[in-house]
Amino acid sequence: MNVVEMKGITKRFPGIVANDNIHLTVKEGEIHALLGENGAGKSTLMNILFGLYQPDEGEIRIKGEKVHVTGPSMAGKLGIGMVHQHFMLVDPFTVTENIILGSEPTIQGRIDREKAEREVQEISDRYGLRVDPRARIRDISVGMQQRVEILKTLYRGADILIFDEPTAVLSPQEIDELIEIMGNLVREGKTIIFITHKLKEIMRVCDSVTIIRRGKTIDTLQVKETDENRLASMMVGREVSFDVEKEQREPGETVLSIRDLRVADSRGADAVKGLDLEVRAGEIVGIAGVDGNGQTELLEAITGLRKTKSGRVRLNGKDITNLKPRSVTRSGVGHIPEDRHRRGLVLDFSIGENMVLQTYNLPPFAKGFRLQYSEIQEHAEKLVKEYDVRTPDIHTPARALSGGNQQKAVIAREVERDPDLLIAAQPTRGLDVGAIEFIHRRLIEQRDKGKAVLLMSLELDEVLKLSDRIAVIYEGKIAGWVDPSTAAEEEVGLLMAGGKSGAEVKS
Amino acid sequence: MLDVLTNVLQTTVLYATPLILTAIGGLYSERSGVVNIGLEGLMTIGAFTAAVVTLATHSPWVGLLAAVAAGVLMALPHAIASVTFRADQVVSGVAINFLALGVSVYLVKAMYDGAAQTPSVPETLKRLPIPGLDQIPVIGPALFNAFPTTYLAVIVVFLSYYILYKTPFGMRLRAVGEHPRAAETMGVNVFRMRYVAVLISGALASAGGAGLSIAIGSEFNETTVAGHGFISLAALIFGKWHPFGAFGAATFFGFAVSLALIGQIFGLTAYVPSEVLNMLPYILTILALAGFVGRAEAPAAIGKPYETGGR
Numbered sequence: 161m162n163v164v165e166m167k168g169i170t171k172r173f174p175g176i177v178a179n180d181n182i183h184l185t186v187k188e189g190e191i192h193a194l195l196g197e198n199g200a201g202k203s204t205l206m207n208i209l210f211g212l213y214q215p216d217e218g219e220i221r222i223k224g225e226k227v228h229v230t231g232p233s234m235a236g237k238l239g240i241g242m243v244h245q246h247f248m249l250v251d252p253f254t255v256t257e258n259i260i261l262g263s264e265p266t267i268q269g270r271i272d273r274e275k276a277e278r279e280v281q282e283i284s285d286r287y288g289l290r291v292d293p294r295a296r297i298r299d300i301s302v303g304m305q306q307r308v309e310i311l312k313t314l315y316r317g318a319d320i321l322i323f324d325e326p327t328a329v330l331s332p333q334e335i336d337e338l339i340e341i342m343g344n345l346v347r348e349g350k351t352i353i354f355i356t357h358k359l360k361e362i363m364r365v366c367d368s369v370t371i372i373r374r375g376k377t378i379d380t381l382q383v384k385e386t387d388e389n390r391l392a393s394m395m396v397g398r399e400v401s402f403d404v405e406k407e408q409r410e411p412g413e414t415v416l417s418i419r420d421l422r423v424a425d426s427r428g429a430d431a432v433k434g435l436d437l438e439v440r441a442g443e444i445v446g447i448a449g450v451d452g453n454g455q456t457e458l459l460e461a462i463t464g465l466r467k468t469k470s471g472r473v474r475l476n477g478k479d480i481t482n483l484k485p486r487s488v489t490r491s492g493v494g495h496i497p498e499d500r501h502r503r504g505l506v507l508d509f510s511i512g513e514n515m516v517l518q519t520y521n522l523p524p525f526a527k528g529f530r531l532q533y534s535e536i537q538e539h540a541e542k543l544v545k546e547y548d549v550r551t552p553d554i555h556t557p558a559r560a561l562s563g564g565n566q567q568k569a570v571i572a573r574e575v576e577r578d579p580d581l582l583i584a585a586q587p588t589r590g591l592d593v594g595a596i597e598f599i600h601r602r603l604i605e606q607r608d609k610g611k612a613v614l615l616m617s618l619e620l621d622e623v624l625k626l627s628d629r630i631a632v633i634y635e636g637k638i639a640g641w642v643d644p645s646t647a648a649e650e651e652v653g654l655l656m657a658g659g660k661s662g663a664e665v666k667s
Numbered sequence: 668m669l670d671v672l673t674n675v676l677q678t679t680v681l682y683a684t685p686l687i688l689t690a691i692g693g694l695y696s697e698r699s700g701v702v703n704i705g706l707e708g709l710m711t712i713g714a715f716t717a718a719v720v721t722l723a724t725h726s727p728w729v730g731l732l733a734a735v736a737a738g739v740l741m742a743l744p745h746a747i748a749s750v751t752f753r754a755d756q757v758v759s760g761v762a763i764n765f766l767a768l769g770v771s772v773y774l775v776k777a778m779y780d781g782a783a784q785t786p787s788v789p790e791t792l793k794r795l796p797i798p799g800l801d802q803i804p805v806i807g808p809a810l811f812n813a814f815p816t817t818y819l820a821v822i823v824v825f826l827s828y829y830i831l832y833k834t835p836f837g838m839r840l841r842a843v844g845e846h847p848r849a850a851e852t853m854g855v856n857v858f859r860m861r862y863v864a865v866l867i868s869g870a871l872a873s874a875g876g877a878g879l880s881i882a883i884g885s886e887f888n889e890t891t892v893a894g895h896g897f898i899s900l901a902a903l904i905f906g907k908w909h910p911f912g913a914f915g916a917a918t919f920f921g922f923a924v925s926l927a928l929i930g931q932i933f934g935l936t937a938y939v940p941s942e943v944l945n946m947l948p949y950i951l952t953i954l955a956l957a958g959f960v961g962r963a964e965a966p967a968a969i970g971k972p973y974e975t976g977g978r
Binding site for chain 2: 210212231232233236242244247248249250251252253257258261262263264266269270271312
């Protein structure tokens, strides 16, 4: 039986058609993937199903019956629950309070807390969710917060569950747990719609998949009858290569040299503890490591965003230790920051203005104390075209762009300044295949032009694929060097976990 | 010596009462995510209405009820501006302050032949001793021979705690102030909650203002409220947006306000200029409002207009 049928759904927002005549049919008891790039219209479609948006055209049938989903409470009555990508949880509230909010059991006008906690515990046990009903949201892990989101839908009796990019925020181990939970849910008769752009996860857990591209339905397939490459090309609209083509190259002079660097974290504890590192012209050095081993502090120290305690950072032989960020930038460092919203862009500035964040006060963008907007716009037009930043125009605020296009804008700005050293921190986090491919090619291009590239990523795949040499960071020190052409993933993993490697490649 | 203590307690309770009522009023609004800097104006309209209606009807109770109604009415534009039209809540609140003061002073002039203040109100609220309890030495005369508004304020504090922390209504109200979108996805009507909260704050702040003109004092003029609304807001922040915290902080501010009076009675002014004592509550208010205390405890969505289905 088809539990969800969405036919000819069209939704327009000012300037774009987010959904253009989309069809989606989901069968009872299956895990149905909704696959598409960021900005393809997956979330819009699901928000329509959940009643947060109203479609401009099209009809929705739930369990065969035609419905108008006027709001989330209506969706709830129809048995539709949504596990949001950005958790909808009230931080200071307890798990139970978050779950019962809006449909609280009462006893003589007051909330029946005991009954609520008992019920939450029961549902939690039945599906193996393992949450503590009395814990406060702000005290529990991201994984448990997500399970609370799942519980919220189950508590309301949902049997159609929408998971909006649920794995984006989880660690690999938490992803395994989630997949197990999804299995439990389906066994208990629930139907799951799984929004994602990660192909591996689809192959692993889903029964069928509907592919959406630029607001249109491309196809619906059985997962058994397809493969990752086929899905990827349908999603992006052309052939995608997962392999990075990279020629062997002899590195040149040392560009970045770090000696015995010590950096404290925000709480004052040492995060980088006497670290040595060298990056030469024409090579990509990858930093692999588990999150929180000093990567962030290291990069902040190089770029001048954080004061060092001791040690030296040299760029082309010149001491740049503890220079102001602007001076570091001007001496030839490009930085693609880890958090593009906080450090990479001024979200409320236009794309054009964001393109000159470091150079706005230099000619040709400024003359005396006046900004030369014609030059700034010309510059932006050029970069937007060259780096394929998809934006309505250069006056659009950065906030309005999808993550991939925001990141392309950051990369365009940094690469365009032609720095000797390019630092890329988590450059593809949260991006889809198409954007990842683009960004990887750009990084290799910089290397081939003879630039030094320092790449920090938590995705081991990415580091292995792009780097010429890999430095594994563990507890603020380089635990070992690895040659990506010969190293096995297990070996790097062992170093990341603090084990010693026999195969140290000395630089 | 015991007389001194009784006296200090009594003045503190006297001055704290309007602050408590108003701070709890502000609590509802701010916990729902709407900044209410208009408390000053809401108190003003309450003080004015209470005095005028009591003069006309000769009943302070009718005066008090009328003040509550006027407060709800005065809070309505703040709710409309900041909830429906998503205007800046601080600007809207400031407008309420100006509007309330302007309207009240103008109406006083219009009604009483251009006078700067209302005539003296003969039938103010009277102190209401609680039989038995008021005989307790020292604290009896201070705490249990108070104005009815004081008892009302204490009841409001406990009732508000119960409402906010034990009932579905209260939980939804707090959720709306922390994460309105989460509340909405759970079927809570964010707009309605915020409207109700702002109107409740109007009713309570106005009742607080009434205490200034028909209990502590017995007339209304331009300086009757004189910053008590802002002091209440400071007490609310000082008390970390919690009913008991606000109660404690308002009592403390009441003590600060009464210091000037106490200072005169006990000759403290021989050592400290009375101007300094008079300034004290305002200095404390500035410190609290400038964010020296407790900002981290503020409701997460405070001051942020909410838009349904926004992208």
